[in-house]
Amino acid sequence: MQLEAMYQEVILDHYRNPLHKGLREPYEGEAHHVNPTCGDEVTLRVHLDGDGQDATVADVSYDAMGCSISQASASVMSDLIIGKSVKEAMAVQEEFLALMQSRGREAEPDEDVLEDAVAFAGVSKYPARIKCALLAWMAWKDATARALGEAS
Numbered sequence: 001m002q003l004e005a006m007y008q009e010v011i012l013d014h015y016r017n018p019l020h021k022g023l024r025e026p027y028e029g030e031a032h033h034v035n036p037t038c039g040d041e042v043t044l045r046v047h048l049d050g051d052g053q054d055a056t057v058a059d060v061s062y063d064a065m066g067c068s069i070s071q072a073s074a075s076v077m078s079d080l081i082i083g084k085s086v087k088e089a090m091a092v093q094e095e096f097l098a099l100m101q102s103r104g105r106e107a108e109p110d111e112d113v114l115e116d117a118v119a120f121a122g123v124s125k126y127p128a129r130i131k132c133a134l135l136a137w138m139a140w141k142d143a144t145a146r147a148l149g150e151a152s
């Protein structure tokens with residue numbers, strides 16, 4: 001399939017040339033997530049500018065190791081949400097989560113919202129790889145909750 005080949009290319013491109021990689025300061029929240037079924041690991045930091053849901057995601061920095069899907073996902077995600085408000089970024093996260101839970105059925109991802117993240121549509125057909133694609137997003141959600149002081 002032409003579309004799947006194109007999506008594959010997007011994922012490989014992010015894997016080979018990850019955006020925003022490396023742990024940076026300052027940051028208000030950090031999370032370390034592991035996907036034991038695949039061996040993926042990510043440490044992710046969030047730097048917010050402002051307070052609460054209207055705060056701007058000023059930076060997302062991370063250190064990731066593991067499969068190409070998990071690493072490409074961290075790259076795509078950070079590029080997508082840096083500069084958005086927490087509220088907007090949460091909406092993007094929910095859209096991506098919905099795409100991953102579609103199991104390839106009727107997956108009509110909103111390209112305006114997800115941009116390069118639509119490339120992971122094919123991943124939703126492989127339950128074992130869904131956690132790889134979601135790892136960085138879950139770490140981001142966790143780190144953001146910590147930055148906002150919502151988690152203990």
Ligand code: ZN
Nearest residue numbers: 038040067132
């Ligand atoms: Zn993986």
